[in-house]
Structure formats: structure tokens, C-alpha cells
Amino acid sequence: MFTRVFAFASAAVVALVMAGAARADDVPPPNGDVILTVTGTVQSSDEALNREFDYESLSALGLDRIDTSTIWTDGVQTFEGVSLKSFIDSLGIEDGTLFATAINDYTVEIPVSDAVENGPIIAFVMNGERMTVRDKGPLWIIYPYDASSSYRTEVIYSRSIWQLDRIEVVE
Numbered sequence: 001m002f003t004r005v006f007a008f009a010s011a012a013v014v015a016l017v018m019a020g021a022a023r024a025d026d027v028p029p030p031n032g033d034v035i036l037t038v039t040g041t042v043q044s045s046d047e048a049l050n051r052e053f054d055y056e057s058l059s060a061l062g063l064d065r066i067d068t069s070t071i072w073t074d075g076v077q078t079f080e081g082v083s084l085k086s087f088i089d090s091l092g093i094e095d096g097t098l099f100a101t102a103i104n105d106y107t108v109e110i111p112v113s114d115a116v117e118n119g120p121i122i123a124f125v126m127n128g129e130r131m132t133v134r135d136k137g138p139l140w141i142i143y144p145y146d147a148s149s150s151y152r153t154e155v156i157y158s159r160s161i162w163q164l165d166r167i168e169v170v171e
Contacts, residue, residue: 027061027090030054035124035138040169042092049091049169055124062086064121068146071157072136079142081123084115096171100141102163103133110141110159112171118144122164136162 032054040049064083069076088098098110114120120143124131131137140162143151150156 027053027057030057032056035165036122037166038091038169039166041171042094042169043096043171047092051091055130058082058087058122058124061090066121066123066142066144068142068144070142070145070160072162076146078127079121079123079140080125081121081139081142083117084110084120084122084141085117087122088112088115091169093169093171096169099168099170100159100161100164101166101168102161103165104163106161108159108161114143114159118147120144120159133163139164 030052034052034054036053036058038049038051038053041047042049058081061082063080064086066079067076068079093112096112098112099107100110101107120141123140123142124138126135126137126140131140141160141164143156143160145151145156
């Protein structure tokens with residue numbers, strides 16, 4: 001019986017990932033260490049956000065990959081994580097600002113309008129390895145810098161926060 005239930009649950013998570021439109025409510029709660037906390041209010045529903053994510057629950061939202069160079073690393077790097085668009089869509093966020101904060105309390109403002117198809121991701125893997133705090137992890141907002149000169153500006157670089165551990169949504 002356990003095997004059948006586990007297989008069904010695994011298939012459900014895979015289906016959510018394949019669908020690419022998972023809602024945060026559909027994602028299993030974190031079983032591992034919480035790496036991201038999201039707070040705020042979604043005005044369209046007056047829903048108070050208080051969500052926690054571990055690696056597994058972030059991955060359940062779907063994974064994207066960006067191959068790009070950065071001003072902080074040498075050469076082209078491969079980053080994997082959840083697209084910012086999929087992430088905010090899963091929370092029902094339509095407009096506003098994300099106040100992204102790092103472990104050291106450094107905070108940047110990221111407009112929700114930055115969350116576009118083929119845009120930034122919340123990366124937690126670099127070159128096939130989970131990022132550690134020492135390597136700008138556990139989470140780093142990565143834009144596809146090499147894709148367009150519009151991603152190679154001081155404003156965009158300033159939004160590329162690493163050691164991200166919490167986001168406050170202000171709609």
C-alpha cells in the first residue's frame with residue numbers, strides 16, 4: 001500500500017512540474033530545511049502570504065536553466081532553478097514589488113514586471129552543484145545577462161541578489 005501511495009504522490013508532483021503551472025498551494029510543504037520564506041499580501045484575493053520553501057518544493061514549481069556569464073564569475077556558467085515568472089504565478093501575484101532579502105539583511109526591490117518568460121530565475125544550482133552560502137547560495141536571482149543588453153545594466157545587476165532567503169510581496 002505504501003508503495004502505491006508513494007508512487008501516486010510522486011506522479012502527482014511530476015504532473016505538476018510537467019504542467020508548468022503549479023500553484024504554491026499545490027506544492028508539498030517543505031520536508032527539508034527551509035531556504036526561502038515569502039510573506040506579504042496578494043491584493044487580488046486579500047490572501048496573506050506566509051509560505052516556506054525547501055529545495056524540493058521550489059523544484060516542484062518547475063525548473064529552468066540559464067547559461068550565461070556574469071560580472072561576478074569567470075566565463076559562462078549554467079544556472080538552474082525556478083523561473084521568477086513561474087514562482088510569482090504560483091503565488092497568484094499579478095503586480096507590485098518583491099522586496100528580496102539576503103541572509104545578511106541586504107534588500108533589493110524587484111518589480112513583478114521583471115518576471116517574464118525566458119527572464120530571471122531563482123537559481124539554486126550552478127554548474128550542476130547546489131550553491132552553498134560560500135558560493136552565493138542557497139539562492140541567487142539570475143537574469144539571462146547574455147541574452148540581451150537590457151539585462152546588462154546597473155539596475156539589473158543590482159537586482160541580482162545572492163544568498164537570498166526571504167521575499168516580501170507588496171502589491
